[in-house]
Amino acid sequence: MVLARLLAAAALLAAPVQDAAFDPASGYRIAAYRGIVPGPPPGVPRIAAAAVAALRERAVLVDVAPAEGGVRDPVTGDWRLARPAVSIPGAHWFPEAGRGRPDPAIERWFLAGVRTLAARRPGRPIVVFCLADCWMSWNAALRLHRAGLRPVLWFGEGSDGWRDLGRRLAPVVPYRAAIRPG
Secondary structure (H helix, E strand, O other): OHHHHHHHHHHHHHOOOOOOOEOOOOOOEOOOOEOOOOOOOOOOOEOOHHHHHHHOOOOEEEEOOOOOOOEEOOOOOOEEOOOOEEEOOOOEEOOOOOOOOOOHHHHHHHHHHHHHHHHHOOOOOEEEEOOOOEHHHHHHHHHHHHOOOOOEEEEOOHHHHHHHOOOOOEEEOEOOOOOOOO
């Protein structure tokens, strides 16, 4: 009897837990984006701040921090920002692209934009980041990996980790594609 109870308890502990913050179909985080991220997305290696600093000139840096209070014009794709934003110098900013369920136009803009940037620098690593403890970079790195872009690296400490290294942040504006998103 005791053994049966122990086995039942062990089975309950081993059962997968459904987390409402994740979309069960896609695996993307869809809520509570700010929180501890325990590890990189599947198939995407993590990169440390010092390694980003060493690669910065040779990598495609992709920032997916949200545009807090910003509004995107659905016709032109232009952003009206509530306040200026900063990022790692040389980074390309794709606001809102790290949502678990992004607006389809933003997702197309993001994938097309990163493909364009990667094509200009073939074989260079694509370093995806946001802020520290932000699931948006996790989602975006996984999205790029699933879209077949390589190599994608996840910088979990993001612009906060960059600043913590004593590195400066620079003003950034949303990425502008040659063809406007629809």
